């Protein structure tokens with residue numbers, strides 16, 4: 516059985532703000548419930564992660580950036596939710612950042628389990644707009660760069676490829692990878708939408724809006740195998756994103 520990493524603590528329901536944002540803060544629970552409802556998993560089958568530690572966060576993130584997250588004005592900009600400005604710092608940490616630290620720990624655990632079992636899934640994370648020293652587009656922690664950096668430092672993986680099929684460019688992941696010659700990103704994203712300016716990437720695949728599903732899959736089938744051949748990664752992290 517493919518390991519699925521999930522914690523009920525991924526979900527955030529802070530003061531109704533999850534309803535103010537197009538990003539659904541309870542979707543993780545919904546995905547878990549759907550898997551159980553379809554008989555694909557029993558409620559106790561998922562592997563529960565520990566939250567990412569501060570020491571691990573510092574392997575990718577600048578200390579100044581992590582400190583700036585205590586400021587409601589900084590965080591309301593990243594989360595695109597002005598009401599966050601009026602929340603006390605403790606509430607932001609407990610109700611918003613802690614769930615994201617669990618999801619980031621989940622990305623690391625899923626990568627470890629993938630190396631062990633061949634494949635694993637994290638039902639959260641994919642915060643691909645977060646870079647070392649900035650967040651954006653609702654992404655605070657660079658979960659995938661953090662996970663692969665930790666495994667790379669441990670000598671568990673050499674080359675890593677991120678396949679990012681979210682509709683938006685994974686600019687944060689790409690920015691972190693600029694300094695790492697062992698990590699690459701294949702990124703299929705919609706040409707005319709956030710984020711701007713574009714981050715340069717190893718394998719950018721900008722596409723037009725309004726693609727049919729069959730065209731979308733054709734583009735991936737035509738371009739991804741050659742990238743896999745060229746990179747020959749020890750680990751592939753597929754970021755499904757929120758949009759497909």
Ligand SMILES: [Zn+2]
Pocket residue numbers: 681682683756757758
């Ligand atoms: Zn997106």
